[in-house]
Amino acid sequence: MKRYEEVAATIRQRMEHGLYRAGDRLPSIRELCGEFAVSISTVQTAYAGLEAERLIEARPKSGYYVLPRSAPPVLPGVTRPTQRPLDVSQWDHVLNLVGEPGAEHVISLGRGIPDVEAKTLKPLFQQLAALHRRGHAAGLKYDSLAGSPQLREQLARLASSSGCLLHPDDILITTGCQEALSIAIRTLTVPGDVVAVDSPSFYGSMQILKAHQLKAMEIPTDPQTGISQEALELALEQWPIKAIQITPTHNNPLGYTMPEARKRELVALAQRFDVAIIEDDIYGDLAYRAPRPRTLKSFDDDGRVLLCSSFSKTLIPSLRVGWIAPGRYRDQVMHMKYVSTGASATLPQLAVADFIGQGHYERHLRNVVRQYQRNLDVVLGWVQALFPLGTGVSYPQGGFLLWVEVKGLDSVRLNERMAASGIQIAPGSLFSASGKYRDCLRINYTQASSPMYDALVTVSREIALMQAEQAAEAV
Amino acid sequence: MKRYEEVAATIRQRMEHGLYRAGDRLPSIRELCGEFAVSISTVQTAYAGLEAERLIEARPKSGYYVLPRSAPPVLPGVTRPTQRPLDVSQWDHVLNLVGEPGAEHVISLGRGIPDVEAKTLKPLFQQLAALHRRGHAAGLKYDSLAGSPQLREQLARLASSSGCLLHPDDILITTGCQEALSIAIRTLTVPGDVVAVDSPSFYGSMQILKAHQLKAMEIPTDPQTGISQEALELALEQWPIKAIQITPTHNNPLGYTMPEARKRELVALAQRFDVAIIEDDIYGDLAYRAPRPRTLKSFDDDGRVLLCSSFSKTLIPSLRVGWIAPGRYRDQVMHMKYVSTGASATLPQLAVADFIGQGHYERHLRNVVRQYQRNLDVVLGWVQALFPLGTGVSYPQGGFLLWVEVKGLDSVRLNERMAASGIQIAPGSLFSASGKYRDCLRINYTQASSPMYDALVTVSREIALMQAEQAAEAV
Numbered sequence: 001m002k003r004y005e006e007v008a009a010t011i012r013q014r015m016e017h018g019l020y021r022a023g024d025r026l027p028s029i030r031e032l033c034g035e036f037a038v039s040i041s042t043v044q045t046a047y048a049g050l051e052a053e054r055l056i057e058a059r060p061k062s063g064y065y066v067l068p069r070s071a072p073p074v075l076p077g078v079t080r081p082t083q084r085p086l087d088v089s090q091w092d093h094v095l096n097l098v099g100e101p102g103a104e105h106v107i108s109l110g111r112g113i114p115d116v117e118a119k120t121l122k123p124l125f126q127q128l129a130a131l132h133r134r135g136h137a138a139g140l141k142y143d144s145l146a147g148s149p150q151l152r153e154q155l156a157r158l159a160s161s162s163g164c165l166l167h168p169d170d171i172l173i174t175t176g177c178q179e180a181l182s183i184a185i186r187t188l189t190v191p192g193d194v195v196a197v198d199s200p201s202f203y204g205s206m207q208i209l210k211a212h213q214l215k216a217m218e219i220p221t222d223p224q225t226g227i228s229q230e231a232l233e234l235a236l237e238q239w240p241i242k243a244i245q246i247t248p249t250h251n252n253p254l255g256y257t258m259p260e261a262r263k264r265e266l267v268a269l270a271q272r273f274d275v276a277i278i279e280d281d282i283y284g285d286l287a288y289r290a291p292r293p294r295t296l297k298s299f300d301d302d303g304r305v306l307l308c309s310s311f312s313k314t315l316i317p318s319l320r321v322g323w324i325a326p327g328r329y330r331d332q333v334m335h336m337k338y339v340s341t342g343a344s345a346t347l348p349q350l351a352v353a354d355f356i357g358q359g360h361y362e363r364h365l366r367n368v369v370r371q372y373q374r375n376l377d378v379v380l381g382w383v384q385a386l387f388p389l390g391t392g393v394s395y396p397q398g399g400f401l402l403w404v405e406v407k408g409l410d411s412v413r414l415n416e417r418m419a420a421s422g423i424q425i426a427p428g429s430l431f432s433a434s435g436k437y438r439d440c441l442r443i444n445y446t447q448a449s450s451p452m453y454d455a456l457v458t459v460s461r462e463i464a465l466m467q468a469e470q471a472a473e474a475v
Numbered sequence: 476m477k478r479y480e481e482v483a484a485t486i487r488q489r490m491e492h493g494l495y496r497a498g499d500r501l502p503s504i505r506e507l508c509g510e511f512a513v514s515i516s517t518v519q520t521a522y523a524g525l526e527a528e529r530l531i532e533a534r535p536k537s538g539y540y541v542l543p544r545s546a547p548p549v550l551p552g553v554t555r556p557t558q559r560p561l562d563v564s565q566w567d568h569v570l571n572l573v574g575e576p577g578a579e580h581v582i583s584l585g586r587g588i589p590d591v592e593a594k595t596l597k598p599l600f601q602q603l604a605a606l607h608r609r610g611h612a613a614g615l616k617y618d619s620l621a622g623s624p625q626l627r628e629q630l631a632r633l634a635s636s637s638g639c640l641l642h643p644d645d646i647l648i649t650t651g652c653q654e655a656l657s658i659a660i661r662t663l664t665v666p667g668d669v670v671a672v673d674s675p676s677f678y679g680s681m682q683i684l685k686a687h688q689l690k691a692m693e694i695p696t697d698p699q700t701g702i703s704q705e706a707l708e709l710a711l712e713q714w715p716i717k718a719i720q721i722t723p724t725h726n727n728p729l730g731y732t733m734p735e736a737r738k739r740e741l742v743a744l745a746q747r748f749d750v751a752i753i754e755d756d757i758y759g760d761l762a763y764r765a766p767r768p769r770t771l772k773s774f775d776d777d778g779r780v781l782l783c784s785s786f787s788k789t790l791i792p793s794l795r796v797g798w799i800a801p802g803r804y805r806d807q808v809m810h811m812k813y814v815s816t817g818a819s820a821t822l823p824q825l826a827v828a829d830f831i832g833q834g835h836y837e838r839h840l841r842n843v844v845r846q847y848q849r850n851l852d853v854v855l856g857w858v859q860a861l862f863p864l865g866t867g868v869s870y871p872q873g874g875f876l877l878w879v880e881v882k883g884l885d886s887v888r889l890n891e892r893m894a895a896s897g898i899q900i901a902p903g904s905l906f907s908a909s910g911k912y913r914d915c916l917r918i919n920y921t922q923a924s925s926p927m928y929d930a931l932v933t934v935s936r937e938i939a940l941m942q943a944e945q946a947a948e949a950v
Contacts (some may be wrong), residue, residue: 022859091810098813099620116615125610133604140791142590145574175650175795178817190666190688204817211814213665316615320650320820335566338573339683340815346793348820 003038007046010036015055015066024067026056053374054381078228079437081199081218085239086433088210093412094203109443109455110415110426112252113369113402116316120364124315127351128206139350143343145334147173147323150353155323158356161291162284162296164307164325171325172337173344174422176317177282180308180324181205183336184278185245185256187306187329189214193242196229200403200440202252202280205245209433216433217241223394226251226253226258230264236273243276248285249293253403253431253442255396257293267299276329281309283399285365288373292398303327312474313399316364319348368446372400375448382453386460388467400446403428406463408470409439417462423455481509482521490530490541497543501531506929528849529856548777553703554912556674556693561908563685568887569678584918584930585729585890585901587876590846591791595839599790602826614825618818620809622648622798625828630798633831636766637759638773639782640801646800647812648819651792652757655783657678657798658811659753660720662781662804664689668717671710673702673913675878675906677727677755680720684908691908692716698869698878701733703727704740711748718751724768725758728878728917729904730871732768742774749779750806756784758874760840763848767873778802786827788874789840794823835941843921847875850923857928861935863942875921878903881938884914892937898930 001009014020027035032043047064050056056064097110131139145151152168159166174180179203189195191213197206199218209216217235220228226248235241247257248266258266270277279296287293297307306329310322321344326333355361376396383393392405411427414430418424428440445452476484487540489495502510507518522539525531531539572585606614621627627643634641649655664670666688672681674693684691692710695703699736701723710716723733723741733741745752754771762768772782781804785797796819801808830836851871858879867880886902893899903915920927 035584095620095809095813098617098818101616101619101818111617113616125607128610129604131610132600132607135596135600137601140793141576141588142573142586142792143556144576145570175654175816179650179812179815182815186686200933203910207810208814211661211811317617318615318818318821320816334570335682336686338570338653339679340654340657341688341795343573343576343793345795345820345823 003036004042004045004049007032007036007043008039008049011046011050011060012055013298020066025062025065026064026066027042028063050163053377055377078220078222079199080220080430081436082434083231083235085194085215086382088206088214088216090203090430090432090435091207091210093427094207094384096415097203097365097424097430108413108424109452109459110424111444112313113317113446114313114315114400115446116365116367118368118371120360120367121315123358123360124351124355127354128347131347131351143346143349145172145338145343146252147171148342148346148349148353150357151321151349152323154353154356158285159325162281163294167326169326170330171323172330172334173349174308174310174322174324174337175341175344176312176320176322177280177308177310178204178322179337179340180310180322181245181278181280182208183340184308184324184326184329185209185214185243185305187326187336188243188276188278194239196232196241196244196275198246198248198251200226200253200407200428200437201245202247203430205278205280206431206433206439218433221254222256222258223254225262226256227261227266227360229269233269236269236275241273241275243278244270245278245280246296247280247283248296249281250286250396250398252280252283252399253394253401253428255394255399255401255403257287257397260294263296264299267296267305269423270304271302275304277305279305279307281307282313283401284309286369286372286400287398288369288376289397296326299328303329305335314361314368315352315355320345321348321352342378369398372446375400375445376402377451378448379443379445379456382456386456388460388463400444402443402445403440404443405440407439408467409441409463410466411438411441412460412467414441414459417466418458421458423458425459445447478511478513479517479520479524482507482513483524485511486521486525487530495541497541498540499757500537501539501541503538509867517673518738528852529553530852553695553697554674556907556911557909558710560669560690560692560707563668563681563689563691563908565678565905565907565910566682566685567687568902569682571890572678572899572901572905583899584927584934585899586919588786588787588792588919588921589790589875590843590921593839593843593846595835595842596790598833598835599830602829603822606822606826614821616821618821618824620813620818622819623821623824623828625832626796626824627798629828629831633760633836634800637756637768641800645802645805646798647805647809648824649783649785649797649799649812650819651787651797652783652785652817653679653797654815655785655797656720656755657683658815659781659783659799659801659804660684660689660718660806661687662801662807662811663718663751663753669714671707671716671719671750673721673726674724675728675903675912676720677722678905680753680755681906681908693908697731698729699731700737701731702741704737704744707741708744711744711750716748716750718753719745720753720755721771722755722758723771724756725761725873727755727758727873727874728869728876728901728903730869730874730876730878732762732811732872733858735769738769738771739774742771742780745779746777750782753811754780756780756782757788758876759784760789761844761847761875762873763844763851764872772800772802775802778804781808789836789843790827790830794827795820796827797822808890841865844873847921850875850920851877853923854918854920854927854931863935863938874907875919877918877920878915880915882914882940884916884941885915886913889916889934889937889941892941893933896933898933900934
């Protein structure tokens with residue numbers, strides 16, 4: 001970290017801790033030069049950075065002042081999905097989003113792709129190149145079906161940061177988190193079964209239900225605290241639910257993290273009704289505050305939680321290295337893993353194990369999390385400034401996805417209209433079995449660059465145009 | 476190829492074409508020196524090699540003579556599996572084989588692993604290293620769900636060699652052939668359905684049936700011409716069969732290739748009963764004679780054949796690059812691919828596309844196929860010399876797997892007894908739903924080295940010991 005970054009970080013921390021509050025005058029440049037033993041230009045650069053982040057403002061001839069932090073904007077209330085098990089639809093729209101990679105140099109607002117150009121990834125590429133160049137036989141045959149022991153050891157070690165005591169043998173490596181979710185769901189269900197899900201819910205797991213003729217019971221979800229336990233309990237009483245599939249930490253798409261107490265209650269509820277929980281923790285490590293939140297799995301004392309995750313959101317998606325900690329279902333999950341794709345590719349696993357073991361993973365996380373957290377404030381500001389009055393916006397506690405609600409908007413049509421300009425958002429309807437949340441959209445804020453700003457300007461203009469057309473039609 | 480190899484190859488070819496027949500005296504060393512314009516030692520080395528392969532023998536003071544080629548040993552007759560749909564068992568024994576990779580420097584006789592140390596693979600490792608080192612963003616995000624266009628173009632081009640006219644869009648990339656088979660079966664069935672299979676049949680696809688609660692209808696199979704059409708027709712009349720899952724070219728484990736006329740008839744039969752065919756072509760490119768055999772897919776005029784394959788047997792297993800040409804089921808298979816593992820890893824696909832495009836794939840195939848073909852003769856000789864009289868052995872037309880039948884043998888127990896010596900074979904019972912073929916074993920002949928010979932000596936001694944114990948017990 002450079003000197004001016006250190007100075008900025010300290011000031012930022014003091015604001016977070018309430019030492020400097022909104023409206024306070026900050027120490028003068030000269031005072032800080034003394035305190036940190038740095039040059040005037042270093043302090044000036046630090047203050048300029050904080051100004052760009054909209055955390056402070058310079059008042060001519062007076063100094064720097066702490067800006068009021070915009071109140072976390074939240075969605076109006078708990079979501080209200082249909083209160084009965086539904087077939088999942090929406091595949092065509094999901095395919096439209098995931099079928100093809102975005103063209104290069106276009107900012108994809110729609111997909112959940114991390115910053116793959118972060119400099120802290122470099123040791124990973126070096127290790128991947130070195131392993132492939134060597135091409136030694138051990139890494140070229142079929143790997144252990146459970147996955148490389150080296151990687152499972154590192155994962156067991158990392159799991160302790162989310163409150164989990166896992167042995168390497170409690171973990172199976174998968175082809176991304178998608179395979180982990182897919183084999184978990186297939187292990188627990190047969191066609192016609194009902195799975196309870198948070199709502200809105202990740203389209204990837206919803207589509208697994210569709211492909212295997214399962215029904216989704218969408219549970220009302222609070223955009224700040226997560227799935228409603230009361231509604232879930234009612235559903236468990238009323239329907240023969242086989243599993244609860246949920247993303248309780250840095251939820252996709254809503255960004256919330258369920259409070260620990262509610263996580264504990266959820267596991268207890270699952271115990272009471274004897275159902276399994278499939279926990280998607282793919283964004284879990286991208287917490288804006290240390291330590292990262294605990295998983296449901298950490299409260300699981302009878303092996304009913306199947307924890308699923310991957311490095312697709314923390315490192316790079318195309319590695320296709322994911323994992324599952326399947327608890328009491330280990331044998332069935334191992335069988336399902338074998339029949340689905342056999343053993344996973346070895347060399348990416350070894351490269352990641354090395355990357356973690358040498359401390360690069362934690363360094364990389366610190367780097368990108370700082371970037372995403374700063375971007376959140378910037379992009380939130382942009383959305384509030386550009387989008388129609390009354391727009392609801394989520395307030396993520398980790399990850400890099402924002403959920404935006406514009407009353408009356410048809411986000412599927414919005415997407416179609418923007419196709420020509422090469423901008424794609426994820427329409428909210430993908431996140432519902434029956435296509436609800438059509439007035440919402442999910443955007444990715446891994447970048448807060450000027451192309452990103454331009455893209456948001458284009459989106460907001462198109463929305464305004466659609467609203468004007470709607471108003472004209474209504475007359 | 477070195478000069479002495481060229482000389483040996485020409486002599487071998489002349490024997491194959493019948494120019495030199497069993498018992499013939501071969502040209503003298505002096506004559507060949509003249510014909511090939513090489514040194515005496517070159518010809519001597521060539522003849523020594525052919526002698527080691529048991530193709531010729533030196534008679535003192537007389538010269539070199541062509542040895543009688545041992546008649547292709549075949550299994551006694553058509554297999555006789557149970558004639559009703561069965562649940563698949565045997566997972567524990569399969570897991571024993573596929574759960575862990577063999578220790579280094581141990582020759583694994585059991586698994587279907589190609590020679591991953593072949594020199595002609597080198598450009599692949601170089602390209603993989605180069606692509607990973609560069610780490611440019613396009614290859615790091617999620618790939619096209621169908622797979623990289625570059626690779627699909629190369630695959631469409633290669634398909635013409637098996638008589639198939641495929642467009643790149645007819646092909647979807649998968650995580651190895653296992654995923655191709657898995658999504659094909661899941662697309663076509665629901666739990667309780669019946670799938671017809673050749674018998675013996677690849678344990679990997681049999682276990683897919685088990686995991687998804689499907690029943691296997693095992694069809695009698697001729698070790699030279701494949702699945703019995705008559706028995707299959709009877710089964711199709713009698714049972715509600717949803718799909719036929721079959722490996723008609725360089726069959727695993729029997730090694731046969733169905734004659735073209737029978738392939739054509741099989742497709743016609745499937746049309747008459749309106750069932751789909753899942754064709755496993757994973758060993759198809761490893762043909763001992765050019766051109767490689769045609770696929771069932773090449774006779775498919777209404778899109779009912781789902782062709783599945785990968786580079787796990789031709790290049791290296793740990794690439795996990797496979798594909799499926801799903802015909803009329805493309806949309807459902809694409810959906811199933813998405814929910815199973817999402818888009819596949821990009822860089823391995825790009826490396827393979829480049830390897831094929833630059834002609835390395837065809838060069839590599841020529842290299843390893845020659846090696847496997849030579850090894851077959853050597854290993855066949857070893858098995859005939861070492862194993863009990865009356866041992867049946869398959870006569871593969873491609874690939875690198877031998878099927879050995881020893882009347883009265885318990886191959887599962889044989890495996891257990893050899894565990895301490897670090898030698899593993901694939902017991903025949905893995906290849907049957909109900910554990911038939913327990914007196915058979917499958918061995919891999921990618922190597923015909925002295926450790927391989929030693930391993931076969933150990934296996935045959937253990938078999939002799941077991942037979943002696945059995946005889947003693949019977950007294």
